Amino acid sequence: MSADNATDNATDHPDTVAILAGLAAGLASAEIKIVDLTHRLDPDFPIIVLPPEFGQCAPFRMEEISRYDARGPAWHWHNISLGEHAGTHFDAPIHWISGRDLPNNTTDTLPVQKLVGQVCVIDCEAESDADDDYEMGVDKIAAFEAEHGEIPAQSWVLMRTGWSRRRGADYINLRADGAHSPGPDAAAVRFLVEQRDIIGFGTETVGTDTGQAVHSDPPYPAHYILHGAGRYGLQCLANLDQLPPTGAILVAAPLKIRQGTGSPLRVLALIP
Amino acid sequence: MTTSLPPLPEPVRKDPQKKTPSALIPPSARSRLGMRLSAEAARGRFRLPHCNACNQPVWPPREACPACLSSLQWRDADATGTLIAETTLETSPELYFRERTPWRVGTVDLAGGVPVMAHLHAQCRIGDTVTLRLFLDKADRAVFMAFSDLDSPDLREDIQLRELTNDPRHRRVLITDARTPAGVALAKAMTKAGAKRIFAGIGDAWKRDAAIEALEGMETVSTVPLDLTDTRSVEELCGEIGGKVDILVHNAEQVRPGGVMAGRGIADAKQLHEKLVFGFMRLAESFGPVMRSRGADGVNAATAWVNLLSVYAHANWPAYGQHSAAHAATLSLAQCLRGEMQGSGVRVMNAFAGPLEQDWHDQVLPPKVTADRLAREIVGALQGGQQDVYIGDVARDVAERFEDDAKLLEMELAGDGQ
Numbered sequence: 001m002s003a004d005n006a007t008d009n010a011t012d013h014p015d016t017v018a019i020l021a022g023l024a025a026g027l028a029s030a031e032i033k034i035v036d037l038t039h040r041l042d043p044d045f046p047i048i049v050l051p052p053e054f055g056q057c058a059p060f061r062m063e064e065i066s067r068y069d070a071r072g073p074a075w076h077w078h079n080i081s082l083g084e085h086a087g088t089h090f091d092a093p094i095h096w097i098s099g100r101d102l103p104n105n106t107t108d109t110l111p112v113q114k115l116v117g118q119v120c121v122i123d124c125e126a127e128s129d130a131d132d133d134y135e136m137g138v139d140k141i142a143a144f145e146a147e148h149g150e151i152p153a154q155s156w157v158l159m160r161t162g163w164s165r166r167r168g169a170d171y172i173n174l175r176a177d178g179a180h181s182p183g184p185d186a187a188a189v190r191f192l193v194e195q196r197d198i199i200g201f202g203t204e205t206v207g208t209d210t211g212q213a214v215h216s217d218p219p220y221p222a223h224y225i226l227h228g229a230g231r232y233g234l235q236c237l238a239n240l241d242q243l244p245p246t247g248a249i250l251v252a253a254p255l256k257i258r259q260g261t262g263s264p265l266r267v268l269a270l271i272p
Numbered sequence: 273m274t275t276s277l278p279p280l281p282e283p284v285r286k287d288p289q290k291k292t293p294s295a296l297i298p299p300s301a302r303s304r305l306g307m308r309l310s311a312e313a314a315r316g317r318f319r320l321p322h323c324n325a326c327n328q329p330v331w332p333p334r335e336a337c338p339a340c341l342s343s344l345q346w347r348d349a350d351a352t353g354t355l356i357a358e359t360t361l362e363t364s365p366e367l368y369f370r371e372r373t374p375w376r377v378g379t380v381d382l383a384g385g386v387p388v389m390a391h392l393h394a395q396c397r398i399g400d401t402v403t404l405r406l407f408l409d410k411a412d413r414a415v416f417m418a419f420s421d422l423d424s425p426d427l428r429e430d431i432q433l434r435e436l437t438n439d440p441r442h443r444r445v446l447i448t449d450a451r452t453p454a455g456v457a458l459a460k461a462m463t464k465a466g467a468k469r470i471f472a473g474i475g476d477a478w479k480r481d482a483a484i485e486a487l488e489g490m491e492t493v494s495t496v497p498l499d500l501t502d503t504r505s506v507e508e509l510c511g512e513i514g515g516k517v518d519i520l521v522h523n524a525e526q527v528r529p530g531g532v533m534a535g536r537g538i539a540d541a542k543q544l545h546e547k548l549v550f551g552f553m554r555l556a557e558s559f560g561p562v563m564r565s566r567g568a569d570g571v572n573a574a575t576a577w578v579n580l581l582s583v584y585a586h587a588n589w590p591a592y593g594q595h596s597a598a599h600a601a602t603l604s605l606a607q608c609l610r611g612e613m614q615g616s617g618v619r620v621m622n623a624f625a626g627p628l629e630q631d632w633h634d635q636v637l638p639p640k641v642t643a644d645r646l647a648r649e650i651v652g653a654l655q656g657g658q659q660d661v662y663i664g665d666v667a668r669d670v671a672e673r674f675e676d677d678a679k680l681l682e683m684e685l686a687g688d689g690q
Contacts, residue, residue: 043502043504044477046476046478058539058543062504064503169477172478
């Protein structure tokens with residue numbers, strides 16, 4: 001499509017021009033606020049812990065190339081390295097075996113139209129405070145909808161647990177029998193995908209699943225069901241307590257990595 | 273009856289107005305033949321050239337036997353002799369000794385009638401039957417030292433012996449990867465040897481485990497955040513404690529089986545090299561220069577940098593081929609560091625072990641080295657001032673075969689895996 005055509009199309013739909021102009025004005029005046037839902041990429045930010053005989057995700061690392069010195073007199077820069085699934089990150093469908101044969105299932109091929117969308121935030125802080133292993137069920141979603149209306153199709157759904165305020169050992173919460181952190185149960189994920197047609201599901205914890213999800217049926221139900229249906233995951237989110245339950249817009253664009261299974265990213269939300 | 277010695281002075285806090293003394297080294301010129309003695313001493317051996325015909329030890333080393341002109345061979349020597357002369361140096365044109373006088377030296381008549389000049393332990397008296405030991409001095413050159421009683425409880429109170437060794441006593445030790453069985457055992461063994469303080473490096477502090485709890489329960493131990501794969505983490509710790517590390521132990525370990533074809537892949541190999549090889553470099557870039565500048569900093573001067581290495585650093589063991597390669601690279605860097613530390617008074621010691629008694633060697637037959645033994649022998653080698661120590665039967669066997677014929681060892685390892 002040429003630039004001229006794009007202009008013609010826009011002219012055909014004056015509503016969208018007005019909407020974008022309104023958005024621009026709202027952003028300029030800060031009536032529409034932008035909330036950062038991202039953790040800082042830090043070398044000591046916890047990553048998922050797997051048994052040591054499995055391959056491991058590399059944590060974030062940074063090496064200086066030069067710092068206004070003999071290695072580069074006027075400039076300062078770094079080489080960075082990290083796994084696709086380190087820090088606040090995006091899961092593409094190809095990440096899980098259930099999504100491996102879907103079309104456009106990688107970070108470089110997924111449709112960008114899906115990367116900006118409305119977002120519903122389900123507040124599970126009280127339940128997660130009371131129980132590290134809290135599983136959000138369909139009943140919790142029903143209660144949310146009773147209060148805030150039905151989750152619109154093609155929404156992002158985020159599970160707010162307060163987990164992002166935890167640090168270090170408390171965040172990953174490892175015990176001898178593995179990690180303990182809240183997440184959705186299989187029925188809830190299936191409901192969101194099949195009945196509500198969501199774009200994706202996001203959490204504050206290190207994964208979209210509970211810490212003990214290897215023992216669920218199916219194992220890792222959020223990963224299995226979401227990615228099997230071509231939906232996306234977001235994890236290690238922060239500041240969800242600054243979002244309204246409905247009405248915000250989420251911007252979550254992963255890096256365009258060739259055949260990427262996921263990507264660290266900056267997640268932003270536009271709030272009224 | 274040996275005389276008792278007063279205890280070494282406890283290190284006092286530094287006077288901030290005084291300059292830290294520069295590291296000086298004793299005379300280091302040796303012929304290649306003379307250097308051979310240093311190579312023996314580096315490995316904790318007492319070997320001298322012996323005549324192949326008359327079987328007598330020859331000293332100083334020569335090209336042929338001075339009695340019968342037959343060829344010579346270096347082999348284990350009888351280290352017993354008699355102290356026949358002694359003197360105390362009160363002054364010296366050598367800067368190193370000038371700072372250290374009075375200094376006792378003497379002549380020992382080795383059993384074979386060979387006179388040897390030796391440093392004297394404070395308990396030696398003329399006429400004593402003495403045992404000689406070889407040590408590397410601050411220039412990494414071999415010197416003899418005579419002892420009248422190696423079992424004396426006061427043995428290590430001797431200032432001349434302390435100068436030749438790297439005793440952990442009164443010293444502060446950094447264990448770079450303390451969250452391992454070897455790390456915990458090292459903390460215990462160093463404490464037992466009288467180390468004043470142990471800095472226990474903990475990576476991924478967000479993972480708690482029994483090792484951390486064991487370390488936190490020890491009075492001498494301070495756990496410190498240290499991730500060898502993270503340059504910033506190493507720099508930050510060095511900023512905090514760099515000037516207090518007298519002995520650094522690079523004991524990072526990540527044993528995984530596998531070679532290069534059906535191995536565990538590049539991701540695993542990278543992780544291994546990040547920790548062992550680049551971890552070594554990060555430590556060397558940060559802690560190296562600080563330690564080098566503190567090689568003569570009083571009783572608790574920086575004294576040793578210890579690397580825990582696999583004996584398969586010398587020749588690849590294909591069953592653990594990736595692991596061997598990472599250790600070979602680390603050994604090479606350690607040799608480089610040794611060169612760069614020359615003249616600083618800081619010894620670079622390599623402790624080689626065979627398979628350790630740990631989860632990732634569960635398919636390897638014994639003998640395997642336990643963490644306690646590893647730690648004990650590392651401490652022993654520091655107290656003995658060695659450069660290289662081989663711990664356990666497997667390490668000693670591999671080292672012997674390597675010294676005998678490196679190519680043959682390579683072929684043997686390729687053949688049967690061990």
